[in-house]
Amino acid sequence: MERLIKTFKAILASLIVAATISMGGQAFAQEGEISGTVKDHKSDQGIQWVKIKVKDITAGRVVATGVTDAAGNYSVVIPVPGKYSLEASKRGYGYARVKAPDLIELSDTIPKQTVNLLIGGEEWLKYDPDVPESAMSWETGAGKSYLIPAMEIPTFLLLLNGYNRLAYSNLEENGEKVYDSSWSTFRSHLFHGPWGIDTDAFNINQFAHPYQGSMYQGFARSAGLNYWESLLYTNVGSLLWETAGETTDPSVNDQFASGIGGSFFGEVLFRMASLVLEGDGGKPGFWREMGAAIISPPTGINRLAFDNRFKPIFPSHNPATFSRLQLGVSLKSDLNDRSAASSTIDTEATVDFTMAYGLPGKPGYSYKRPLDYFHFEFISLANPDNPFDSIMIRGLLLGKDYDAGDSYRGIWGLYGGYDYISPHIFRVSSTSLSLGTTYQWWLTRAVALQGSVLGGVGYAAAGNVKQEGERDYHYGVAPQGLVGLRLILGERTMFDLTGRSYYLTGMGGDDPGGREAIGRLNMGVTVRVYERHALGLIYIVSVRDAQYPDRADSHQSTGTISLVYTLLGKNRFGAVAWGNYGNSEWY
Template identity: 50%
Template sequence: MVRITRQTVASCVLGLTSLGSLPCFGQLPADDPKLNTPSQQKAPNAFAEGSPKPVLNWGKGDGKSYWLTAFDIITFDVLLNRVDRYFVDKDEYNVTLDSIRRNVGGKWVVDNDPFAINQFGHPYQGSMYHGFARSAGLDYWQASAATLLGSLFWELAGETTAPSINDQFTTGIGGSFLGEPLFRMASLLLESGTGRPGVLREIAAALISPSTGFNRAAYGDRFDGVFRSHAPAVYTRVQLGVNFDADVSSNVNSNRTVGGPVIPQSYRNGEGTADFTIAYGLPGKPDYRYDRPFDYFHFQFTASTANVFENVITRGLLLGEPYSAGANVRGVWGLYGSYDYISPQIFRVSTTAGGLGTTNQWWLSRTIALQSTALASLGYGSAGAVRGAGERDYHNGIAPQGLLTSRLILGDRLSIEATLRDYYVGSLASKDTSGEENILRAEIGLTGRIYNLHGLTLKYTMSRRDASYVETGNTRQRVGVFSLAYSFLGQTRFGAVDWRPKLGEP
């Protein structure tokens, strides 16, 4: 099996090398059988002579600063407030000492900002706080505390409006669940290759995690050390595709004779999509440990020509332990944190949650492997229809959710992936206690490797929304769409982690 090196991440994705060549995936072609020898699978020395000093114990010594973390976050909030005041809303961001005192002593509320602001803008803002802290040497939990405090500072002193409970949750917690994968991917890119990271790698890492890039550029060699990944098993995939043959339906049963809900059914067929997926720390690699939060994580980002950000999905292991079952099953289980943002044109859902789950790999034969994740979580979420920019188009509440996903790897030519997600946003802890939302999203896809790391993927995605409100009645919306995509694969075995089991032996 071909193992991906740490150099796989982001450099090829961001175009730092030609997709038609393979320098970023090792020195030999991906299909070369010589790569199956362990001696030739060693990752390059990322800290050769002339490289930055490795931070073997992250968060100790000169490469750690609480004060610079606080300075970064406060300065970022002040600058963001000034930009928003001049370009977004002069009154809402005209912060004074009176408005700060009013917010400190006032009541917290559930705000009604647009969906994209609350569910993507705030978590991304929180990811900036998290990146400032992590790149200044703080560990995950310290950085998470800094993210919560940064969000609190913004709620009290960044806006004149009343502080928002839901914003504190999505920024403070969702921001950490989003920020840690971004920091890890940026660090993995900086760690790849040999010698000191060059200008292109530094720029690419800053695009992935801007706050990490800022600290590395602004403070000289103070934070020049690179977070050590401990060489996880990594699988990446880039897809460029188009949706076709969309099937859209809606059933509205309104309780109102006048002013009932109007659900738009226009769906842009032929939608172009770009998708990046990374699985980091896949179970099965000998000697890899899960001692730190997010030593295993899965991250997916999908952009589209119809609505720009269609999916931003992360999940990571916060606390857990590896396990094995016989000779051919390796896995990890424990407490996961997740942030999901899904918007398939006519409705959307977003949640920040924590729950119990497992990720594992099972070798069914010498050439067939099954990778799976099961997760049951509880969090806070929002769901609703897309009715127009700026309108109140979603419902908040406590959100139980579940995930089942699997990838059947058939040798080095085919893989079949299936994913089922279910979200329920009820009336508990909701501003609107008269309704509920249930979102179901299912995907099944077949990927065939055509040549080397190049393949094609045929996928069917079905999304369904069932909503029930006392005032407006019941609504069911459904979108089913096929897609065909070119896939650039991180390795020829679709992410299979090969510990070379001998079937039937312990």
């Protein structure tokens, strides 16, 4: 019996020791941790969606993975003590996998370690060692191509001209078929011109041509070129179309709209497509690739045609964003038009998409690249005669951020803009440069005011929908201004108001005696009902006063009230939190 008792005690002691060791191992598993921050080597700002991988040096296997949050912070739990290596990588920052400079040792006495890393820089590899044929890096510029877009743009123009020859084979001007261009017409236009103002329809000159310019911009950007290099390609592409794409004389208005307006349009589409590709990190799947290609077709073409070479995704640097999709119907319209054939507007379904990219106040975000801030709005109507009500773009080309006290953050500088507005009975479109500011001001810790104030000059087109003379609109230099405000009341309600004004002179056009003053005011209220779902009420009023020496003065106005369902983006109302202001969980 005594031997049995001793044996039992020995077994019990062994079990206690084993349990203690096991509990100690479990305690480490709960507390063992490697954490830190990953920042961009140039801007010193935290980078979101960086992949973190921890490898056990002894076992030679990966034991933990993680991903950085919006501020670039990460934390990974380590199951057992030992020696580890850590590496970080992110698509769009080249293909290198930056490693912690030293081995990381965790033990019972030191269960936690902090490791901070920088990503990007000249030392990053020019290609993925696992996929040697890939070559482009957005950070170093390695692998970008000047030749590929220089071939793609003329090819695109040849295909477009060929399509137009077939689709519009009977279209003539001055006794010549418009698209039967040749080497002779190209040489004549290039060296002798004459440059003038063309008579194409408003939607062709002011929407189709800028979108055509956005294709040139997209081919260059998706091949790795920066904005300014791509702007040159876009203007050369526009010049080629004006001189070689048609038999009609080259036009100044198209060069502005396609070459400059198209570059603003194309850059915004390229940025939004890149955001879709970035997603929440990881390799883009079929639907993300498809979505990006729909937004920016040249980006999709280059990613598909050149396989891994152009697969790296343009790094957004994690901007603060606001986006919303509105679906609704106009319930009431007011019309005052002395010259239109009809005095009524039918009730119409509407679709409105808005995105603000790079809102000021995001800690660590910088404005070193053109259009690191932009605002984009697109409104479509269920009207076959006027499907595109408006496309409005403004973006910071050159500027910097600033602050005023603890509660105010802003950016100021030179903005580029492209507007196309067509409210039923008249229309206006402008490609512009403006000086101004965009800001956010926390009025209280839960109430924020966002806004923009811009003033500048553009080359614009404006006119009546009803045909008067050879063309139903006129060109000229146009001083213009914008005031935009958005009041955000916590996580529940948002009021927004945007006013635009244009004063079209006859300078630079073919009607030097004419003048037009156009204004547009957009007011709305949005109430969040559940998570990202909201309801809204919108009122839009547009006014035009025109004076021309060869016709009666014209006064036109139209107003529409719409009830809309709103799907908010993941940041909901888009208020940017910093310090003690705001709550990042709301947004």
